[in-house]
Amino acid sequence: MSEQRRVRLFRGTRERGELKEYAVATGEGMVVLDVVHAIQAEQAPDLAVRWNCKAGKCGSCSAEINGKPRLMCMTRMSDYPADEPLTVTPMKAFPLIKDLVTDVSWNYEVNKRIPAFQPRAPDFPDGTWRMYQYEVERPQEFRKCIECFLCQDVCHVLRTHEKHSAFMGPAMLVRAAVYEMHPLDEADRREHLRHEGGIGYCNITKCCTEVCPESITITDNAIIPLKERVVDGNYDPIAALWRKLTG
Amino acid sequence: MAAANLRTHTYDVVVIGAGGAGLRAAIEASAQQAKVALVCKSLLGKAHTVMAEGGAAAALGNVMGEDNWRVHFRDTMRGGKMHNNWRMAQILAQEAPDRIKELEAWGALFDRTPDGRINQRPFGGHTYSRLAHVGDRTGLEMIRVLQDKGVHSGIDVHMECTVFKLFVTGGGIAGALAYFRETGRFVLFRAGAIVLATGGIGKAWQITSNSWEYTGDGHALAYDAGAELIDMEFVQFHPTGMVWPPSVRGILVTEGVRGEGGVLKNATGERFMFRYMPDMFRGDFAETEAEADAWVKGDRKKNRRPPELLTRDVVSKAITREIAEGRGSPHGGVYLDIASKQNADYIKKKLPSMYHQFKELAQVDITKDAMEIGPTTHYVMGGVKVDAETQEATVPGLYAAGEVGGGMHGANRLGGNSLSDLLVFGRRAGFHAAEAGRRGSRSHIPDSEIDITMQEALAPFDRAEGENPFAVQSALQAVMQRHAGIIRDRLGLETALAELDKLKVRALEAGVTGSREYNPGWHTAIDLRSLLVVSEASARAALERTESRGAHTRSDYPDSDERQAREQIVIRKEGARMTVQRETQPPIPADLARLIKEGA
Numbered sequence: 143m144s145e146q147r148r149v150r151l152f153r154g155t156r157e158r159g160e161l162k163e164y165a166v167a168t169g170e171g172m173v174v175l176d177v178v179h180a181i182q183a184e185q186a187p188d189l190a191v192r193w194n195c196k197a198g199k200c201g202s203c204s205a206e207i208n209g210k211p212r213l214m215c216m217t218r219m220s221d222y223p224a225d226e227p228l229t230v231t232p233m234k235a236f237p238l239i240k241d242l243v244t245d246v247s248w249n250y251e252v253n254k255r256i257p258a259f260q261p262r263a264p265d266f267p268d269g270t271w272r273m274y275q276y277e278v279e280r281p282q283e284f285r286k287c288i289e290c291f292l293c294q295d296v297c298h299v300l301r302t303h304e305k306h307s308a309f310m311g312p313a314m315l316v317r318a319a320v321y322e323m324h325p326l327d328e329a330d331r332r333e334h335l336r337h338e339g340g341i342g343y344c345n346i347t348k349c350c351t352e353v354c355p356e357s358i359t360i361t362d363n364a365i366i367p368l369k370e371r372v373v374d375g376n377y378d379p380i381a382a383l384w385r386k387l388t389g
Numbered sequence: 390m391a392a393a394n395l396r397t398h399t400y401d402v403v404v405i406g407a408g409g410a411g412l413r414a415a416i417e418a419s420a421q422q423a424k425v426a427l428v429c430k431s432l433l434g435k436a437h438t439v440m441a442e443g444g445a446a447a448a449l450g451n452v453m454g455e456d457n458w459r460v461h462f463r464d465t466m467r468g469g470k471m472h473n474n475w476r477m478a479q480i481l482a483q484e485a486p487d488r489i490k491e492l493e494a495w496g497a498l499f500d501r502t503p504d505g506r507i508n509q510r511p512f513g514g515h516t517y518s519r520l521a522h523v524g525d526r527t528g529l530e531m532i533r534v535l536q537d538k539g540v541h542s543g544i545d546v547h548m549e550c551t552v553f554k555l556f557v558t559g560g561g562i563a564g565a566l567a568y569f570r571e572t573g574r575f576v577l578f579r580a581g582a583i584v585l586a587t588g589g590i591g592k593a594w595q596i597t598s599n600s601w602e603y604t605g606d607g608h609a610l611a612y613d614a615g616a617e618l619i620d621m622e623f624v625q626f627h628p629t630g631m632v633w634p635p636s637v638r639g640i641l642v643t644e645g646v647r648g649e650g651g652v653l654k655n656a657t658g659e660r661f662m663f664r665y666m667p668d669m670f671r672g673d674f675a676e677t678e679a680e681a682d683a684w685v686k687g688d689r690k691k692n693r694r695p696p697e698l699l700t701r702d703v704v705s706k707a708i709t710r711e712i713a714e715g716r717g718s719p720h721g722g723v724y725l726d727i728a729s730k731q732n733a734d735y736i737k738k739k740l741p742s743m744y745h746q747f748k749e750l751a752q753v754d755i756t757k758d759a760m761e762i763g764p765t766t767h768y769v770m771g772g773v774k775v776d777a778e779t780q781e782a783t784v785p786g787l788y789a790a791g792e793v794g795g796g797m798h799g800a801n802r803l804g805g806n807s808l809s810d811l812l813v814f815g816r817r818a819g820f821h822a823a824e825a826g827r828r829g830s831r832s833h834i835p836d837s838e839i840d841i842t843m844q845e846a847l848a849p850f851d852r853a854e855g856e857n858p859f860a861v862q863s864a865l866q867a868v869m870q871r872h873a874g875i876i877r878d879r880l881g882l883e884t885a886l887a888e889l890d891k892l893k894v895r896a897l898e899a900g901v902t903g904s905r906e907y908n909p910g911w912h913t914a915i916d917l918r919s920l921l922v923v924s925e926a927s928a929r930a931a932l933e934r935t936e937s938r939g940a941h942t943r944s945d946y947p948d949s950d951e952r953q954a955r956e957q958i959v960i961r962k963e964g965a966r967m968t969v970q971r972e973t974q975p976p977i978p979a980d981l982a983r984l985i986k987e988g989a
Binding site: 240 | 636750
């Protein structure tokens with residue numbers, strides 16, 4: 143069942159690097175991360191790769207597989223032709239550290255500046271609230287985000303135009319959307335989204351939605367409603383208040 | 390580099406590990422006005438808490454009003470086979486509801502009951518529906534909420550930073566030495582108090598649900614600093630890990646599948662758990678398939694729980710036996726079937742990530758077909774011996790919370806008790822560490838000691854021709870899997886100890902090439918030191934306990950010995966030697982003992 147596959151990995155640092163080809167024996171059901179681990183264990187112990195859960199739940203092993211942003215742990219080798227080499231490179235939208243590992247700390251900085259969750263006063267003297275399933279389902283979709291940052295990687299505002307200083311990117315808009323659409327939240331993030339977050343930079347090409355391994359409908363369910371809130375908030379405060387009250 | 394020009398930070402409290410326990414401890418310490426650092430081996434938000442699927446156990450009584458802390462306490466003690474630190478079990482049961490409500494106040498979005506309260510699902514070993522949950526991704530929700538609370542709490546976070554040494558001076562904790570993965574540079578943290586929240590030791594076995602990080606660093610750091618470890622023989626093998634294809638072997642399949650009605654079947658199609666009812670639980674579980682099915686359908690007053698919801702130790706052993714006796718599936722597991730019990734929409738709604746995981750990794754549609762599953766190393770009940778109230782270890786200023794702490798779960802942890810453990814004891818550890826950290830002496834750490842520690846850590850670079858650390862690691866995992874796995878005996882454990890002695894030599898001779906920057910070979914060489922300590926501790930404790938209890942099963946001592954129920958195996962470092970000692974735990978107060986025996 144084992145077959146020999148050729149895999150090209152980016153090896154190197156910011157200063158210098160190249161694609162290096164490895165031959166690996168693969169078995170049934172192997173994913174790209176297994177192959178990278180096999181190379182690391184047997185041929186290149188200093189090969190840098192980030193990973194944790196190996197089950198698509200932590201979002202650590204993001205990379206570009208044949209040029210497409212994907213999780214290595216959820217990408218099966220059998221989805222690619224066996225007679226062609228497979229190429230794995232680091233995410234392009236972030237500074238390289240080494241080999242397949244990039245510096246994603248910018249995302250954490252951006253997240254820190256999103257105004258914090260601010261619940262309304264408890265509904266009951268025991269400090270609890272009542273929320274209904276239909277209300278929580280909307281923000282729950284965004285909480286599926288595993289912070290793999292693949293949507294940031296594919297977003298042309300960041301990837302091509304490098305507007306990291308002006309645009310928070312789809313992942314962080316999803317992060318803001320959790321609280322903006324949280325039934326208990328009372329904070330107002332519109333100013334933040336409009337200015338520091340640069341929500342206007344998004345021109346709804348939906349590339350982020352396509353790469354999301356959690357199938358979050360990023361553009362339609364998170365970004366567009368946020369854009370509407372920001373616009374409405376600017377021109378019609380009563381409508382904005384209405385929206386806030388009705389979620 | 391010498392200690393004199395080492396990058397140094399000074400804090401009141403340094404929390405090592407950023408899963409649920411570490412984050413909760415850091416948030417609390419910061420709330421108590423301490424200057425806090427959170428140091429994590431991976432990126433923030435990637436810790437194994439994200440893998441916790443089923444839920445957090447708390448006797449909120451939202452679904453079944455009969456529930457209260459007494460029933461939760463009783464379930465926990467019985468699940469732990471009466472070996473738990475009774476006071477910790479009591480604190481957990483009493484405080485978990487408040488910790489869950491607090492999480493909601495911080496933004497958590499738990500699934501709801503029809504009347505708008507936090508919904509709760511049934512789980513193994515819990516009398517009532519008790520687990521607050523978010524589909525099958527509860528841990529992810531918890532860690533994200535804590536992460537967001539944490540970043541607004543003024544905590545310094547040091548990511549991808551591995552601590553490999555604790556310094557103890559003048560009888561108390563003084564600091565920790567770590568390296569940053571990115572640069573390979575060292576950093577010294579001076580602190581009046583240190584909270585260990587490093588999780589488990591699962592990477593010491595081949596088939597495991599744990600990631601690369603879980604090499605028992607906190608256990609080994611504490612041991613090395615002179616603290617005592619307890620209960621290291623109690624390693625939980627979760628009944629349901631994936632078994633096929635080989636590359637995913639060991640990945641967790643949540644107990645929530647059984648909580649939602651999933652049944653276990655052997656190769657003959659028999660629902661075998663009815664045959665494995667321990668005396669302790671006889672009368673608490675359904676005796677026929679019809680009764681179990683009626684319970685799943687929602688008629689919970691008149692019917693009892695399905696036997697698939699027995700405690701994890703019982704289910705794991707039953708599966709192991711079915712396989713050993715030739716009734717296993719083609720790839721060496723048994724079947725977990727929810728497709729025949731619930732409709733496709735329900736399964737996708739309640740267990741979305743399981744649906745996704747099997748579809749993507751095994752090409753199995755769990756709404757149509759059964760899953761092939763088998764036991765996987767999951768959790769260590771043993772850990773650093775701590776004071777139940779404060780979580781302080783036997784070394785002053787050192788605290789441990791979450792999986793790295795010992796005693797709470799006894800001989801077997803109930804599903805769902807881990808997430809509440811993180812919150813309850815994370816908070817307590819943070820609270821008390823803040824107090825100790827602020828008054829901590831921060832006595833001087835001798836430069837010579839720091840220099841030696843750094844030299845030792847860099848030694849693998851001097852042995853470029855040495856053995857590949859990954860090879861040593863996989864040899865260690867093979868030894869533990871074979872000789873210290875789910876069923877043990879004297880001969881096997883002695884073999885394990887002899888093999889570990891040889892592996893210690895191989896680890897000291899392992900070498901790495903390349904630079905210090907993000908070099909996993911080097912990281913593995915350092916992790917090996919922890920793995921060797923926890924593997925030896927686990928094997929020695931397993932050899933010492935001459936009975937079977939909970940997760941610890943000796944084929945040469947198949948029965949439980951009530952005289953050993955409250956005896957604890959204590960591991961300690963004396964010189965370079967690991968010592969093993971038996972100590973008797975304080976007795977359970979009469980009123981609580983009665984509660985356990987007679988019911989709440």
